[in-house]
Amino acid sequence: MNIQNSPLTRKLGSYVVLSDNDLDVLAQLHKRRRIFVPGVDMIHEGQKNQPAYILANGWAISFKILRDGTRQIVDIQVPGDFLGLRSLLFRTSDHNIEPITRVEASVVQAGDLFDAFTRTPRLATAVLWAASRDEAMVVEHLVGLGRRDAAERTAHFLLELGARLKLVGLAKLDGYDCPLSQHVLSDALGLSAVHINRVLRQLREEGMLTFRNGHVSFDDFDRLVAFADFDVAYLDDYAPMLK
Amino acid sequence: MNIQNSPLTRKLGSYVVLSDNDLDVLAQLHKRRRIFVPGVDMIHEGQKNQPAYILANGWAISFKILRDGTRQIVDIQVPGDFLGLRSLLFRTSDHNIEPITRVEASVVQAGDLFDAFTRTPRLATAVLWAASRDEAMVVEHLVGLGRRDAAERTAHFLLELGARLKLVGLAKLDGYDCPLSQHVLSDALGLSAVHINRVLRQLREEGMLTFRNGHVSFDDFDRLVAFADFDVAYLDDYAPMLK
DNA sequence: CGTCGGGTTGATAACTTTCAAATTTCGTGG
DNA sequence: CCACGAAATTTGAAAGTTATCAACCCGACG
Secondary structure, eight states: OOOSSSEEEEEEESSSSOHHHHHHHHHHHSSSSSEOOTTTTBOTTOOOOOOOEEEEEEEEEEEOTTTSSSSSEEEOOOOOOOEEETTOOOOOOEEEESSSSOEEEEEEEEEHHHHHHHHHHHHHHHHHHHHHHHHHHHHHHHHHHSSSOOHHHHHHHHHHHHHHHHTTTTEEEEEEOOOOOOOHHHHHHHHHHHHHHHHHHHHHHTTEEEEETEEETTTTTTHHHHHHTOOOOHHTTTGGGGG | OOOGSHHHHHHHHSSOOOOOOHHHHHHHHTEEEEEEESOOBBBBBTTTTTOEEEEEESSSEEEEOOTSEEEEEEEETTTEEEEEETTTTSSSSSEEEEESEEEEEEEHHHHHEEEEEEHHHHHHHHHHHHHHHHHHHHHHHHHHHHOOOOHHHHHHHHHHHHHHHHHHHHHETTTOOOOOOHHHHHHHHOHHHHHHHHHHEEEEEETTTEEEEEEEETTTHHHHHHHHHHOHHHHHHTTGGGO
């Protein structure tokens, strides 16, 4: 694999210019590859001493299961994301991570990551920046669950996901491929699968967004952004740095 | 002030045994004190190069304002909490932090914190542990907003807050003083103020919890825990380590 | 060809918000 | 210490949003 084009490299590269040395160190982290398939947990709640992973390919979800069997998806993980950066340091994992497509991931042991950080502090900064950005997205997710109605929430969520994918070259301005089922979407957005379906229809009929056959199309990006009250800075802040 | 009894010291002390050196370094971080009063933001969305704060006294909230003027509270900050640990490192703040009581906080500049970490790695571990624990609580908050109904969500939230306060010696097993208004509570729980009022009445009439006159009483702790599906490990995991 | 998971739709029920108004609490100045 | 006004709490009624239940459709796959 060419480390220059890995999703993580693209993402970090949008934040800082990576030197050859940075790239070398980054490549070291990708030594151990592992494949996961849907139905097999990558990380299970309660497990100890998990390694972290860098998602190279495929999508995963992190979630919690409630007493009544429903689940709440906390975050969607896409290529270039770090998984379990926190649980690397701290006791048992408090949530599950499960692939929803076939997933290729690099296994990162705690020691290797710290070594890498020692060898290039700039890489450490970039990784922490990425982690912080992901955390900001969890916060935005929380805000949506608390204060946006179903349609705004759905629109906002799909826009944000697009912004995130664009960072790693997996989305275009007018849409992206999205392997999420409506059921998964409903578990992420705190809605019933039935209602998500109605919301998607509404957004489609109003000509703003089409979610169909594993593809999201922004049919009227500007109107969608206005409708969802989406902060385009998520896109603008980062895109220009790529140059 | 006696650093031994500061809320932060209590909290970190529940995780690791702090040496005299650790305590010295911790005391250094408390040099610059600052007072905030309700109505004046401690951190404002969009500001750059914020310092971080250690909350010594009083309560604060971090929140985002939406287009329609409603707000979603992301987290409640109580004594012993670090504020803005992330925004210390990364660009502009993406949320507001505002005191809801008179607040005393120590100002922590990025450099001072890194110095402290260099001088005692164990302190760094403890601080990161605390940060990670707070993050886990934000995730639990998100899960509640997505998948718990109003009553469960309220009960769970107040139990969690209690667990958190207990760590810093501000709660007993059967309750705690709580300066949150019902309106603030509603903004945290994604409900209307009217509905929160009804939910609190329900919990009170069922003999599980009383929220009144700035005080939360767990009238039937076990039943409340069962009702909210609260993970008591939040309490048990930490309390024994104090010994 | 039959089954199965995902998607779609209508009808009804449950939960939560909004609106309006009364009541209580609390800080402040007299 | 009391009076006053502002803010917080409380309650009822009506409206709005979302969930649940029940079918039905459809394409993938053995």
